[in-house]
Amino acid sequence: MISLCMIVKDEAATLARTLATVQGVVGEIVVVDTGSTDDTVAIAQSYGAKIHSFDWANDFAAARNESLRHATGEWVLVLDADEVLLSETAQVLQSLDQGQPLGDIAAGDVLALNLLRLELSAPQAPYTLITRCFRRLPEITFNRPYHETVDDSVAALQAQDARWQVITLGEVALHHTGYDPAIVVQRGKFDRARTTMEGYLAEHPDDGYLLNKLAALYVESDQSAAALPLLNRALEQTETDDLTRYELHYHRALAQADHPDKAASDYEAALAQAVPPRLKLGAWINYGSLKKAQGELEGAIDLFEQAIAAEPNLAIAHYNLGATHRARGYLDEAIAAYERAIALDPNYPEAHQNLGVARFKLGQLPEALRSFRRAIDIYEAVDPATAASLSQGVIALGIPPALLTQAGLM
Incomplete structure (x- = not known):
């Protein structure tokens, strides 16, 4: 039997969607509530969950x-209330629970599964x-109280018994929405994460995993000067797994954006790590952009094409x-590339705008205006100032007024 284990607080908006994806997959649902004041508990109970209250102590590992x-159950599946389990992975978990092998690995030798999660609001580096x-x-x-994992205890068991296997599933297993910037700001996740990780590192200053996670938070909040000492300290350690080392080099490259040569060296070191290709998308995209900015266009194209080979549906690539x-x-x-980006993301204003520029340069004026018009319409909903600026810029191109009027730009 598989036991779903969750910790929740005020998750009424998304919990039902999560629980619906495990119906018929798990044999029990264990929900630890840390103080909900909305309908979270009632929703969980409606799906047959066993509810347990827990006093929050600013420690995610303790609650987990x-x-x-x-x-x-014999197996544990851990989900957050802003995640959904995809049906293909649900079938794999059920097969494993029934004792069926995973490829050539006997079910009895499987200790844990690494699941690929798609971050729906992270278009540049969307996989974890x-x-x-x-x-x-x-x-x-x-x-660890934040960015908590079972990885250390799993590795300890593997060290004790060589038969234990940790399997990485190749296809996307989970969809996640919790990194949407609006949600992060609304819930104060940045401040909570920073405070918790800083407190833990004060007592565990050489925890490379958490040094990386705190540094990433600093980089994301434009505090590169605070991130670099943490990244340097973590990279001095020799017993760092490939994925953490990839992230350390990647984050240090981002933190050194003002020093292109140093950033390039870190991007190359990141890409040299033995991690699944989809996890390298951020490095390929950012390193390609760096090379483009330096005029190394052939090198940039090669990097973007590698990203597309790893994830053909990545619009930004x-x-x-x-x-x-x-x-x-x-x-x-x-x-052709802009049109593919738009096919993947129809509301990509920069792609519509630049498609308009390319068509204008080829003298395809009606087509260019349609692209410009679409870009302006999208911008008007999210950035009216940019929409107005683009509209004025299009008018200044010298396109015949009749065509501008037909496109609704005059």
């Missing part, structure tokens, strides 16, 4: 471990790899490829 304490399904064993517990082709003067190739 409380959920494990109440589980009774997390250990969310594992055997319910007393030795497996969560560690096609957009950046188009921008680089346009910089080379290859307008037909640029148009």
Whole structure:
């Protein structure tokens, strides 16, 4: 049996969607509530969940471990209320629970599964790899008060018994919405994360994993000067796993954006790590943009094409490829790349705008105006000032007034 273990607080807006994806997959639902004041508990109960109250102590690992304490299944699946389990992965979990092998690995030798999670609001580096399904064993517990994982305890068990295997599933297993910037700001996640991680690192100054996570938070909040000492300290350590080392180099490259040569060195070091290709998308995209800015257009194209090979549906990769082709003067190739980006993301205003520029340069005026008009319409909903500026810029191109009027720009 699989036990779903969750910790929640005021998750009424999304919890039902999460629980619906595990119906018929898990044999029990364990929900640890840390003080909800909305309908979270009632929603969980309507799905048959066992509810356990827990006093929040600013420690996610403690709350997670409380959920494990109440589980009774052979396997544990951990989800957050802003995640959904995809049906293909649900079938894999059910097969494993029934004792069927994973490829050539016997079910009895599987200790844990690494699941690929798609961050729906992170268009540039949208994938993360997390250990969310594992055997319910007393030795497996969560560690660290923030960015908590079971990885340390899983690794300890593997060191004791060589038969234990941790399997990484290749396809996307989870969809996640919690990193939407609006949600992060609304819930004060940045401040809570910073305070919690800083407190933990004061007592565990050489925890490379959390040094990386806190540094990433600093980079994201434009505090690169605070991030660099943490990244440097973590990179001095020799016992760092490949994924953490990839992230350390990637984040240090971002923190050194004002020093292109240093950033390039870190991007190359990041890309050299033995991690799944989809996890390298951020490095490919950012390194490609750096090379484009330095005029190394062929190198930029190669990096964007590697990103597309790893994830053909990444709109920003096609957009950046188009921008680089346009910089080379290859307008037909640029148009094809922009059109692919728009097919993947129809509300991509920059792609519509630059498609308009490329078509204008080729003398395709009606088509260019349609692209400009679409870009303006999208901008008007999210950035009216940019919409107005683009509209004035299009008028200044010298396009015949009759065509501008027909496109609704005069």
